[in-house]
Amino acid sequence: MSIPTSIKSLAGALLGCSLAIFIMAPATLAANEAHGQPSEVLFVAQIVLLLIVGRLLGEGMQRIGQPPIMGQLLGGILLGPSVLGALLPDIQRAIFPATGMQKGMLDAVSQLGILMLLLLTGMEIDLALIRKMRRAAASVSIAGISVPFLCGFLLGQFMPQAMLPRPEMRLITALFLGIALSISSVKIVAAVIREMNFMRRTIGQLIVASAIIDDTIGWIVIAVILGLAQRGSVELLPLSVSVIGTALFLAASLTIGQRVVSALIRWTNDSFVSELPVITTILVIMGAMALVTHAIGVHTVLGAFVAGILVGRSPILAEHIRDNLRGLIVALFMPIFFGVAGLTADLTVLRDPALLLFVGGLVLIASVGKFGGAFLGGALAGLSHREAFALACGMNARGSTEVIVATIGLSIGVLNETLYTTIVTMAFVTTMAMPPMLRWALARLPMTPEEHDRLAREALETKGFVANLERVLLGVDRSANGQFASRLAGLLSAWRPMPITVLELGPDHPAGAPPSGPVPPLETVVKNAAESALAPDEARAQRAADVTTRARDAAAEDAVAREARKGYDLLLIGVGRTTDPDGGFHKDVTRLAASFDGPLVVVEARAAHLEDPRAANVNILVPVSGTDASRRALEVALAFAKSGTAPITLLYVSGTPKHAASRHTFGSHDTYTEDAVLREAVSLADQYRIATRTVIRRNLPIDDAIAEQVKRGRHDLVVLGVRPRSVGRLFFGDVAADLLERSSSSLVFVAS
Structure with missing residues (x-):
């Protein structure tokens, strides 16, 4: 097997450094011994020599299928009394005095x-x-x-x-x-x-x-x-x-x-x-x-x-x-x-x-x-x-x-x-x-069918969106919308244990009718949701949800930006004022989203979730298109569905969007057939043992197809994968805008 030129050059340079150390070290030691003091220069030379020889021999060992530390140990043996000391004892003792x-x-x-x-x-x-x-x-x-x-x-x-x-x-x-x-x-x-x-x-x-x-x-x-x-x-x-x-x-x-x-x-x-x-x-x-x-x-x-x-x-x-x-x-x-x-x-x-x-x-x-x-x-x-x-x-x-x-x-x-x-x-x-x-x-050990299924599921997890989240920032107030977002965050943490920081952005700002009864601490809402999503044996084996609450000490967007610098993989927004009276997202949500550089989830609670934002079961609709955005939305929806009894409905729309700009969301650029897209989505849900139903709507604008399916299936939550657009305000495309304007069900926008 030929050795690349770059490896040869590096090895040559390292060996040259080693040779220089061999030549200079004895003289350096002799000069310092005359003053009876240890030599810092020789110490550095020893370190450099051990690093060079250890790296080269470790690399060689790894290339022949052996652990690299064996090369590092062998390097010390070669430089010690076993080899160098036997061949050139004076030089060995000069470089490594005993x-x-x-x-x-x-x-x-x-x-x-x-x-x-x-x-x-x-x-x-x-x-x-x-x-x-x-x-x-x-x-x-x-x-x-x-x-x-x-x-x-x-x-x-x-x-x-x-x-x-x-x-x-x-x-x-x-x-x-x-x-x-x-x-x-x-x-x-x-x-x-x-x-x-x-x-x-x-x-x-x-x-x-x-x-x-x-x-x-x-x-x-x-x-x-x-x-x-x-x-x-x-x-x-x-x-x-x-x-x-x-x-x-x-x-x-x-x-x-x-x-x-x-x-x-x-x-x-x-x-x-x-x-x-x-x-x-x-x-x-x-x-x-x-x-x-x-x-x-x-x-x-x-x-x-x-x-x-x-x-x-x-x-x-x-x-x-x-x-x-x-x-x-x-x-x-x-x-x-x-x-x-x-x-x-x-x-x-x-x-x-x-x-x-x-x-x-x-x-x-x-x-x-x-x-x-x-x-x-x-x-x-x-x-x-x-x-x-x-x-x-x-x-x-x-x-x-x-x-x-x-x-x-x-x-x-x-x-x-x-x-x-x-x-x-x-x-x-x-x-x-x-x-x-x-x-x-x-x-000589063949793979069992059970192992094959488990490995396939784990392979999906390693490539997934939710599986790679390490820390979530939850920006919420104590409105019904904030409580609903807190519950969804708890379901997400039950799917994959991760620390969640609840950043309370303000007092209650009810979206629609205020929730009845006292409002519990949002940290408690998150923890209760996480526990409810786990089976008894899972709850015993898994540590309690790691939830931290922080009070806002500045403007909401400044508080989010300051907290985001501590390292988060996702911002989940749930505030009372989500929509603007003139259409689209409220300026508060726009400012919050602009203060976080990373994936977003924006929650809008409606209908039943306004009356009972901590309701256990949700009937979820997920539009799928084969894009990365829709796959991420499906993963989030699967996490939400873990504690529910109703299957997730997967909707594929085979038609043209009402608005040209919508093509970027569910688009004509997608090369999947409707069967291939649904098969992939069902396969992903099956790996997590989540029941699904599939629906195909043809020759309808996408937003109309979603609205029609919400009514037919009596869905109370739509999870939609989107991509933000640079238009000076938070905008996820015309399909998302239409749903935000006229949907009767709660909405979750998963933006990458």
């Missing part, structure tokens, strides 16, 4: 990298997936941890005393060795599953969920063992304090802590105007929780890991924030940490045949123990032999997790350099063997 403050500078970045990697690992923990697969995943994980842990513990108990760093701490070393052999690397497993397009397959989800539980249990146990190691012995009282403290920390974190972390992230995002303040808050949360776990007598890694879980569950953590933080960790801390891990390993010790045999036995014990335990757990969970085999293959990857564990063990004296090197070698070998084995095993 002692002194110069080494301490690099180690400090590496230790921070451990916390950052665990933060990222925690952020990628999918608790919803664990809940979904909890029984089978728990069976696999418990068996998959217990068997290799027992093997590693027994190995540590019977290991020759000469291999122990501190013979009096044999028990702690044995515990540490057991946990080092038993944890799977969720990052490596997830990467291969994702590459094979198995992430949404049942077996793929089970493998990932089991690896997540492995990681979670493993880091909790590691934190306790490290607490024991730091005390130097196993004593009942300190052990009880560590275990109870860990349990209380986890309980507090996953309850009160979750709300506190979400509130901090929301407050930072909404209050600060400087660049990327949320990332600073996340790093502060990570550091604070790491210090808390240290204070209760366990290692800081547990605090960083749990912080990642809490941060990952924050409902307003926008994807670009995740990407920025992930980019910082993957591009900087990950290659440095794994590079330093490789630098620390000295594979020259494996020239001793006895030690080489020990490493081979360690790899065998780790592989057989993990594979056998996971296979047993899969069989107990009711999997077929093929599924259990694929699961066992996936769980046998150590990779990043074991390297982190080994690094921590070496830093606190639980492992010596020989044991460290053997564990890193074991992690490298098992991780390199896992991807081809897992690919082969997964390729």
Whole structure:
């Protein structure tokens, strides 16, 4: 396979930089050693060299189907005593001195990298997936941890005393060795599953969920063992304090802590105007929780890991924030940490045949123990032999997790350099063997019909409009129209959980007859609607709707513009004065729409919804045309229909619009036949298990056809996909204007 010229040029430039570092670094170090001071220049050179080599080898590994972190680890091994130190020892020691403050500078970045990697690992923990697969995943994980842990513990108990760093701490070393052999690397497993397009397959989800539980249990146990190691012995009282403290920390974190972390992230995002303040808050949360776990007598890694879980569950953590933080960790801390891990390993010790045999036995014990335990757990969970085999293959990857564990063990004296090197070698070998084995095993698993239907539905969701909404701004007053819009927003959040901010724009401005009875808080209207749309089992599994209320402290359009800067994907408008006496939208709605740069939903409550804006059932009509605008409107209507009993009616009008300008909405540019358009719309509704009826109207203007169908079908809500026009005021086309003027049913305009 030929390598593109651009890749060759980049590789050449990076290698040139590396060569320059090799030439200049020894002289720089010598000059600084003369003054007895560490060299900042050499420190920067070390960082640059690790980044260059890690990136190039990681790229190479990924191109041959291996995890890129294996390339970063291999880069450290090549630059360390194993290869460069054996070939050019003076240069290797000059660039990476093994002692002194110069080494301490690099180690400090590496230790921070451990916390950052665990933060990222925690952020990628999918608790919803664990809940979904909890029984089978728990069976696999418990068996998959217990068997290799027992093997590693027994190995540590019977290991020759000469291999122990501190013979009096044999028990702690044995515990540490057991946990080092038993944890799977969720990052490596997830990467291969994702590459094979198995992430949404049942077996793929089970493998990932089991690896997540492995990681979670493993880091909790590691934190306790490290607490024991730091005390130097196993004593009942300190052990009880560590275990109870860990349990209380986890309980507090996953309850009160979750709300506190979400509130901090929301407050930072909404209050600060400087660049990327949320990332600073996340790093502060990570550091604070790491210090808390240290204070209760366990290692800081547990605090960083749990912080990642809490941060990952924050409902307003926008994807670009995740990407920025992930980019910082993957591009900087990950290659440095794994590079330093490789630098620390000295594979020259494996020239001793006895030690080489020990490493081979360690790899065998780790592989057989993990594979056998996971296979047993899969069989107990009711999997077929093929599924259990694929699961066992996936769980046998150590990779990043074991390297982190080994690094921590070496830093606190639980492992010596020989044991460290053997564990890193074991992690490298098992991780390199896992991807081809897992690919082969997964390729032999056919897809079931149930999986096919579920995957088709999820594929539609990923491409959809509603499925990609992350945060909704609800601009409403306390009129009947505002209450109706609030109810629709609640139905939307039940379809896909998302935070909703209710921005109260003013007092009651009744549209038509005012609603009877007292007006509840609009936040309550949203929450009640969301709960009513969920089945009992869904309501128990899903968190309560995340609704925040903000009072207006400026002109309505200024308040919307100011709030919109905090990051929203949709503005839903429901105010009393929607229409103008002279026709079209009221100037208030025009100003509100102009203050938001993004998709809009404008609600106009009429007829029954004026009398009871919180009515549970709606009879919905959706005109469809095959355009993106009508598809988005259909998705919104499907969300509204989730709690209803009446089917949605899909209307296709085969004719010419009354007004030429209407062609842009339902137009002659559409190439779909009426059957194809309706078939696509029905298929989308079927994927979400929403009943539909189809109606075709021919040789009628579109607005007349909609008005006629509203009367015939007794529809009380029309959801119409539109596109705004630049005419100096809010205008969605002549069809929308005619409906706004004469429709007896409530209207929802979905504008992209």
